[in-house]
Amino acid sequence: MTVAEEKPPVDVDTVDLDFIQMIKKTGGPNIQSCYQCGTCSGSCPAGARTNYLVRGIIRKALLGLKKEVISAPELWYCTTCYMCTDRCPQDVKPTDVIKAIRNVAVEEGYMLKPHQDVAKKVLEAGHAVPLDKDTWSALRQKSGLEPLPPNGSSNPKVAEEIRKMAKKSGFDKLIGYSDTPPPAEKKEK
Amino acid sequence: MSKRPAYYHFLGCIIPHRYPSIEKAAKLVFNDLGIDLLDMVGASCCPAPGVFGSFDRVMWATIAARNLTIAEQGGHPLTTGCNGCFASLWDANHELKEDEELRAAVNRNLAEIGREFKGTTEVTHYIDVLYGVAGMQKLKEHVTHPFTGVRMALHPGCHWMRPALVKKKDNSERPHIFREICEATGAKYVHYKDELMCCGAGGAVRTADVKIALEFTKQKFDSILAAGGADVIVTPCPFCLLQLDMGQVEIQKIFGVEYKFDVMHVAELLALAFGHQPEEFGLASHLQYAQRKTEPNWQRLKLRAKATA
Numbered sequence: 001m002t003v004a005e006e007k008p009p010v011d012v013d014t015v016d017l018d019f020i021q022m023i024k025k026t027g028g029p030n031i032q033s034c035y036q037c038g039t040c041s042g043s044c045p046a047g048a049r050t051n052y053l054v055r056g057i058i059r060k061a062l063l064g065l066k067k068e069v070i071s072a073p074e075l076w077y078c079t080t081c082y083m084c085t086d087r088c089p090q091d092v093k094p095t096d097v098i099k100a101i102r103n104v105a106v107e108e109g110y111m112l113k114p115h116q117d118v119a120k121k122v123l124e125a126g127h128a129v130p131l132d133k134d135t136w137s138a139l140r141q142k143s144g145l146e147p148l149p150p151n152g153s154s155n156p157k158v159a160e161e162i163r164k165m166a167k168k169s170g171f172d173k174l175i176g177y178s179d180t181p182p183p184a185e186k187k188e189k
Numbered sequence: 190m191s192k193r194p195a196y197y198h199f200l201g202c203i204i205p206h207r208y209p210s211i212e213k214a215a216k217l218v219f220n221d222l223g224i225d226l227l228d229m230v231g232a233s234c235c236p237a238p239g240v241f242g243s244f245d246r247v248m249w250a251t252i253a254a255r256n257l258t259i260a261e262q263g264g265h266p267l268t269t270g271c272n273g274c275f276a277s278l279w280d281a282n283h284e285l286k287e288d289e290e291l292r293a294a295v296n297r298n299l300a301e302i303g304r305e306f307k308g309t310t311e312v313t314h315y316i317d318v319l320y321g322v323a324g325m326q327k328l329k330e331h332v333t334h335p336f337t338g339v340r341m342a343l344h345p346g347c348h349w350m351r352p353a354l355v356k357k358k359d360n361s362e363r364p365h366i367f368r369e370i371c372e373a374t375g376a377k378y379v380h381y382k383d384e385l386m387c388c389g390a391g392g393a394v395r396t397a398d399v400k401i402a403l404e405f406t407k408q409k410f411d412s413i414l415a416a417g418g419a420d421v422i423v424t425p426c427p428f429c430l431l432q433l434d435m436g437q438v439e440i441q442k443i444f445g446v447e448y449k450f451d452v453m454h455v456a457e458l459l460a461l462a463f464g465h466q467p468e469e470f471g472l473a474s475h476l477q478y479a480q481r482k483t484e485p486n487w488q489r490l491k492l493r494a495k496a497t498a
Contacts (some may be wrong), residue, residue: 078392081387099246128202145205151230155231158232159233161255
């Protein structure tokens with residue numbers, strides 16, 4: 001729930017157009033078609049149980065309230081079910097808009113540690129959910145399969161290729177991944 | 190004789206690493222149907238659409254494209270039994286074919302490892318192959334163990350059919366394809382109000398806040414019970430399956446409510462309907478059974494358990 005507080009009015013003639021352009025480029029090309037009907041939020045299973053409000057986020061983005069939008073924790077409650085996208089009468093593609101806003105948020109350093117860890121696992125093992133215990137291999141054998149599947153789990157070259165591309169694009173730095181941790185830094189825990 | 194259709198079998202992470210019974214069941218089913226599943230050597234994570242799609246669209250498309258180049262080089266389309274993998278691979282394939290700027294950025298990354306996305310392959314889900322290539326007639330012909338009298342609730346999940354305007358697979362408000370495939374096994378379809386609602390796991394929400402993710406799942410379970418209950422929940426996605434299967438153990442811990450649903454992937458349901466025994470692919474290896482030290486409810490599922498001496 002929000003509580004009313006005194007605020008200066010938003011000047012719609014001087015909104016942060018760069019932010020809107022960023023969103024349009026990364027997956028929300030139709031964001032400016034939104035006429036605030038609220039079908040998205042009415043269809044949203046995340047909004048039914050959290051303070052995540054698609055409609056509000058879109059309006060805030062159009063008002064250029066970048067900081068407020070990208071720093072809001074509820075931005076990460078969208079399960080990307082696309083129910084809003086399938087019902088939006090303006091083809092705003094709200095799910096893609098949210099993902100685009102998340103891209104901007106991450107670029108500015110707003111990311112959750114558990115998500116960062118998932119991304120790091122892909123760079124380390126080639127898989128977000130890796131075959132990291134013997135029990136998982138045993139499970140495979142119980143199902144009548146070979147202990148290692150023919151993917152990144154049996155071929156270290158897979159993760160190596162991903163790391164090379166991540167280094168080239170700067171994604172490794174974005175998520176704080178390093179294959180050689182600085183020796184001065186003490187291990188956590 | 191016409192050539193057998195062949196697909197690269199994209200495994201992803203959750204099927205081969207947590208629910209391998211799905212991988213084996215798919216192999217049994219596709220073999221029965223005369224369709225080849227080829228090992229996709231060197232494939233990685235799709236990558237996880239929730240985290241990667243939200244973090245960096247270019248890197249998301251790059252890792253997906255790397256997987257697509259394996260299929261392109263081998264000259265066969267690929268198929269996956271995971272809605273999440275389908276979301277990443279199908280969407281990336283589609284966006285890379287349409288968006289030249291994205292394609293150029295991705296190919297700059299791929300050049301680093303001597304690969305190039307050419308846009309020559311096709312991404313399918315098991316559902317596409319079962320319905321469109323094998324066909325309903327053939328599926329029905331292979332059913333030797335009909336699930337007559339078994340009440341089945343469906344969880345189609347989101348990413349095979351949504352966004353509907355782009356995917357063009359089924360009517361996402363009134364889908365019928367997944368239901369038809371499941372009904373071919375003779376099980377009785379039970380409609381419940383929240384059938385088309387998300388399981389709660391996607392979009393990196395399970396990773397961010399498992400309690401909120403499980404609230405979705407709990408709502409679905411309550412909705413199934415309100416419709417008179419079901420003997421089995423069937424889904425075409427291992428991530429949804431994880432959420433519905435392991436989720437019951439987690440819900441019990443977090444909310445103190447106990448649900449007892451057996452949950453199957455559609456490949457497992459079909460394998461059983463085609464006459465395969467549960468131990469041929471390890472149905473009992475689902476994580477909820479290991480955690481709870483239980484077994485599938487053989488009687489309710491009208492399956493005979495392996496004789497345990």
